[in-house]
Amino acid sequence: SQKIEQNSEALNIQEGKTATLTCNYTNYSPAYLQWYRQDPGRGPVFLLLIRENEKEKRKERLKVTFDTTLKQSLFHITASQPADSATYLCALRPLEGTASKLTFGTGTRLQVTL
Amino acid sequence: NAGVTQTPKFQVLKTGQSMTLQCAQDMNHNSMYWYRQDPGMGLRLIYYSASEGTTDKGEVPNGYNVSRLNKREFSLRLESAAPSQTSVYFCASSGTRGPGAKNIQYFGAGTRLSVL
Numbered sequence: 712s713q714k715i716e717q718n719s720e721a722l723n724i725q726e727g728k729t730a731t732l733t734c735n736y737t738n739y740s741p742a743y744l745q746w747y748r749q750d751p752g753r754g755p756v757f758l759l760l761i762r763e764n765e766k767e768k769r770k771e772r773l774k775v776t777f778d779t780t781l782k783q784s785l786f787h788i789t790a791s792q793p794a795d796s797a798t799y800l801c802a803l804r805p806l807e808g809t810a811s812k813l814t815f816g817t818g819t820r821l822q823v824t825l
Numbered sequence: 826n827a828g829v830t831q832t833p834k835f836q837v838l839k840t841g842q843s844m845t846l847q848c849a850q851d852m853n854h855n856s857m858y859w860y861r862q863d864p865g866m867g868l869r870l871i872y873y874s875a876s877e878g879t880t881d882k883g884e885v886p887n888g889y890n891v892s893r894l895n896k897r898e899f900s901l902r903l904e905s906a907a908p909s910q911t912s913v914y915f916c917a918s919s920g921t922r923g924p925g926a927k928n929i930q931y932f933g934a935g936t937r938l939s940v941l
Binding site: 719745752753754755756757760800802805812813814815816817818824 | 829860865866867869870873883915917927928929930931932933934935
């Protein structure tokens with residue numbers, strides 16, 4: 712069956728360091744992989760999208776990599792700040808089937824401390 | 826710019842009661858979605874509407890019905906609420922359609938529902 716896995720344990724890092732979050736998937740041929748941020752009590756907010764034929768995408772302090780051989784995406788936040796503390800979700804839009812659906816991972820909570 | 830608006834924000838029901846969760850978007854998006862989010866389970870798709878006039882089941886549709894009232898509005902109905910439906914419900918919308926669609930989704934703030 713199709714599966715998207717994110718580390719369920721919280722990631723605690725010090726301010727100024729680089730945070731790296733992992734998204735692994737199985738039995739999927741994704742056309743696009745997306746990353747969302749979710750703050751407590753709020754809905755997810757879109758951050759970045761990477762296509763299946765792209766290796767890396769950047770936006771300000773954010774970087775996403777996509778390795779379709781390893782079936783893995785890494786999400787990096789450089790020079791992390793306490794304001795980056797949130798839960799980060801990855802989501803896949805499949806290559807085949809309906810383009811109208813995304814499947815979400817369970818998310819990884821990031822805590823950035825001073 | 827309101828984006829996606831969900832009502833109510835909180836609701837407590839007794840087992841067997843019915844209710845409708847409302848969702849409206851002002852971005853002229855074609856597609857709309859209802860998810861539930863439970864601890865450790867992530868976001869799970871209940872129903873979606875790829876375009877006005879169509880609705881389809883998602884991963885967990887049992888116990889729910891939906892209505893795509895028009896392009897802006899997509900409602901979720903619980904006919905006979907059960908404690909297992911205690912959850913946070915999110916509505917989302919996305920603009921593009923077709924094989925090349927990126928399907929970036931925009932979410933509402935959620936409805937926190939408790940069924941006693």
